[in-house]
Amino acid sequence: MATDVVRIGVLALQGDFDRHAKALARCGVEAVEVRKPEQLADVDGLIMPGGESTTLLKLMHEWGFVGALQQFHAEGRPLFGTCAGLILLARDVENPRQFALGLIDVGVERNAYGRQRESFETQGSVTLDGRATPVEMVFIRAPRIRRVGAGVETLARHGDEPVMARQGSVLVATFHPELTDDPTVHQYFCSMVVRAGARRGAGVPPCEASL
């Protein structure tokens, strides 16, 4: 694979994939909309966007994405799930209980703040590579992380509750960084992808984020 720029996929079955692709483009990364599992071979990392997790699961099963994503993760390529994407990546899901990939050891509750009128925006702070950075957080019918496993690092909280976390090559957020103009969170994911590519010996070139 020619690697002139970092290529990061955005799962484009349903949901907010377009805004994630634009956020990646602002980080100097080539964003690839992924609609079939074979497209995963051409990307160094993948964003699983917000949307409606039941719909996403149906489409993932229909197209054979479950095994393909487990393989993608086993190869050490990073995944970033926001909102519904987090629900798909979690170990346990409640409200209702449903299948999840189990690639990050957290338990999540769907629609945990309530209905659409309980959606909100707030100014928060994320701690990335030991540095606290202010970030605007948009929560839309968001899930809540109810349990954080021992191997999971909490990167941001809202009040006392974790809203962004990482375990190895898997990053998750309950909020929507793609809906703001602030590239901080996407830049962090880009740097995860670059570092993971270097470890795999894939020759992934640095993106602006890692400079």
Place this chain on the structure above:
Amino acid sequence: MPNFSAGGIATPADAALMMQLGAEAVFVGSGIFKSSDPAKRAKAIVQATTHFKDPAVLVRVSEDLGEAMAGIETSKLAEKDLMQTRGW
């Protein structure tokens, strides 16, 4: 501002066309429920909306769907069904 596209969409190809024209979502009501096999057609339209740029998928999901919602020819509408004669 999201483009939420609706009205007269009756086939997977209709839904894909809306997406190709720039819609971000496609809403289908009677196009599904007035067809001969609503469940199968609904599923096909969902697939066509996701894979709107993939002709092979569009061909496959468009096969064996039964009858689509019938269109209505304006010139054959009865006087009582015309919108412009309603009200006062």
